[in-house]
Amino acid sequence: MALNLNDAIQACWKRIDEGQVATYIPALAKVDPYQLGVCLYDVDSGKKNCAGAANVRFAIESVSKVITLLYAIERLGLAKVEEQVGTRQTGFAFDTILNMEITKETKPLNPFVNSGAILVSSLIEEEDHRSPFDQILDFTREICHDPQVTLNEEIYQSELRTGDMNRSLAYYLKAKETLANDVTTSLETYFKQCSMMVTCESLANLGAVLANDGIAPWSGERLISSDAATYAKSVMMTTGLYNESGTYSVKIGIPTKSGVGGGLVASAPKYGIGIFSPALDPAGNSVAGLALLEMISRELKLDIFNY
Ligand SMILES: NC(=O)CC[C@H](N)C(=O)O
Numbered sequence: 001m002a003l004n005l006n007d008a009i010q011a012c013w014k015r016i017d018e019g020q021v022a023t024y025i026p027a028l029a030k031v032d033p034y035q036l037g038v039c040l041y042d043v044d045s046g047k048k049n050c051a052g053a054a055n056v057r058f059a060i061e062s063v064s065k066v067i068t069l070l071y072a073i074e075r076l077g078l079a080k081v082e083e084q085v086g087t088r089q090t091g092f093a094f095d096t097i098l099n100m101e102i103t104k105e106t107k108p109l110n111p112f113v114n115s116g117a118i119l120v121s122s123l124i125e126e127e128d129h130r131s132p133f134d135q136i137l138d139f140t141r142e143i144c145h146d147p148q149v150t151l152n153e154e155i156y157q158s159e160l161r162t163g164d165m166n167r168s169l170a171y172y173l174k175a176k177e178t179l180a181n182d183v184t185t186s187l188e189t190y191f192k193q194c195s196m197m198v199t200c201e202s203l204a205n206l207g208a209v210l211a212n213d214g215i216a217p218w219s220g221e222r223l224i225s226s227d228a229a230t231y232a233k234s235v236m237m238t239t240g241l242y243n244e245s246g247t248y249s250v251k252i253g254i255p256t257k258s259g260v261g262g263g264l265v266a267s268a269p270k271y272g273i274g275i276f277s278p279a280l281d282p283a284g285n286s287v288a289g290l291a292l293l294e295m296i297s298r299e300l301k302l303d304i305f306n307y
Pocket of ligand 1: 060063095159194259260
């Protein structure tokens with residue numbers, strides 16, 4: 001591989017100053033912004049190339065929306081999930097109630113705005129006395145090939161304390177009779193899934209499963225259906241970076257999902273990529289992380305529209 005990841009990190013490092021760590025969840029405000037890590041999983045060779053803060057654990061936040069979406073599709077089938085949540089873009093922030101009010105439809109615009117994600121979380125039912133979150137946690141450990149993924153209780157409590165906007169979205173969904181579970185359980189599942197701790201490597205593994213048509217490249221085992229993988233990548237491309245998805249579609253051209261913990265999962269043809277850098281742009285995307293992903297896309301010619 002021509003690209004030296006340490007050099008790439010160095011080149012993108014100064015971009016950290018353009019962003020800010022998330023402060024609306026107080027536990028995230030304490031994170032050191034001066035971190036940048038990457039892990040690149042080459043599905044063909046099976047080789048992983050990691051650099052910088054690749055093994056630092058951070059809160060997965062909205063990247064978990066991809067995992068819960070995949071899990072819901074596996075449990076309920078794609079048709080049922082598509083009935084409940086749309087695939088449309090938004091020009092508004094991920095957590096605003098406008099995302100629901102502007103359309104006459106009752107279903108949320110897409111699974112990556114908070115209303116859509118809370119709805120998807122509500123679709124997971126308790127099974128064999130296992131709570132929806134316990135099932136999501138197990139599935140996360142499996143699809144991220146990382147048994148160390150755990151719930152960060154401090155972040156979870158912080159999300160609970162400051163989560164009134166999400167609470168209002170959940171009540172709105174309930175009022176529209178679209179929330180599948182009760183408000184408390186749906187929000188508990190959602191806040192907990194956001195508070196799982198992952199590394200760049202865990203996200204590179206997730207990206208690699210998506211890149212490999214739903215099959216874990218480390219074992220050859222199919223973890224999700226081909227349709228689920230394709231669907232998730234399409235929605236990541238169109239809405240994975242919130243209202244800036246179009247901007248990065250043009251600049252980077254790789255299906256990507258961000259989280260306000262500073263994580264990015266990207267799935268390019270033959271590559272799974274996990275990136276972490278906690279300083280965010282106003283939309284909630286990692287600034288240095290996306291600069292690094294842009295460089296990787298350019299150097300390795302991964303832009304899916306550049307054919
Ligand atoms: N964009 C994000 O990562 C948002 C996740 C965060 N837990 C929230 O609900 O606001």
